[in-house]
Amino acid sequence: MARKPPRWYFSFGSAYSWMAYRDLVTRYPDVAEAIDWLPFWEPDDAHHDHLEATGVQLPYVAMSREKYLYVLQDVRRLARERELRMVWPVDREPRWEVSHLAYLVAEEHGHGRQFIDAAYRARWEEGMDISDPEVVGGLGAALGLDPGLLGGAWQDPEVRSRGLKALNAPYRDGVFGVPYFIDGFQRFWGVDRLPGFVSAVRHRMAAATAGAH
Known part of the structure; x- marks a missing residue:
């Protein structure tokens, strides 16, 4: 059986994934080019029900208030360490299919990496709502893709x-959070x-x- 290529799971909804992306492309560009990039997101009700019906269970749990407050502090600290300008998003009811399925389309048209960069920048550096189809369409237009x-x-x-x-892949790989990195039998969770x-x-x-040789 052929060995799977090294890969990482990313999500536009995770600030830790955003920072891992920035680290990956700026500090380790050789590795960024050598691995597979796979999206991971919290599915909407229709996707969730279909996945459940096929036996796919993704490990999403509600975040406690205490953990949320810790994450706010931790993310700001890590962003400062990286000298990253960060704006905390205000999308209260995100629809992650909007941005992640748009990524699949952008990837199909050869602009996947560019879309990832634009989506991360829009959400975490400019405070834009990437659950808004018009915002996502605008990101596509900037890349020369059909916004509709x-x-x-x-x-x-x-x-x-x-x-x-796409959501079957993290289930098969046992992914329980992002960023998540896999090389053979070795697994690494978290930006650190x-x-x-x-x-x-x-x-x-x-x-x-x-x-x-």
């Missing part, structure tokens, strides 16, 4: 079907575990290069 195609992806039956398949993942991937890449 991206803004309407969350309602497109074919794209929603692809979204269900990214250096360990990078080390593992680079070690394997070096060994493969040495074996080819």
Whole structure:
């Protein structure tokens, strides 16, 4: 059985995932180019019911007030350490299909990474509501993509079907939060575990290069 490529699961809804993204592309661009990028999000009711019916259970739990207050403090601290300008989002009832299914469309058109950058910047650096289809459509337009195609992806039956398949991947991989990194049997959860993942991937890449000579 062929070994799966190293990969990471990201979500536009997670500030920790945003910071992991920034670390990955600025500090470890070689690893960023060598791994698979896979989305992970909290499904809407229709997707949730379909996943449950097929035996797919994603580990979402409500956040306590105490944990929420801790996360607010922790995220601000980590952003300051990275000298990142951060605006805490105000989207009170997010619809994560809007942005993540738009990503699948952007990826299909060869602009997946650019869309990820734009979506993270919009939500965590500019305070925009990426659950608004018009906002997401605007992100697509800035990339030269049809804004209606991206803004309407969350309602497109074919794209929603692809979204269900995408959400099967974290279930199979046992993902329980983001950012989540996998290299072979090694798993790394959290932005602070990214250096360990990078080390593992680079070690394997070096060994493969040495074996080819």
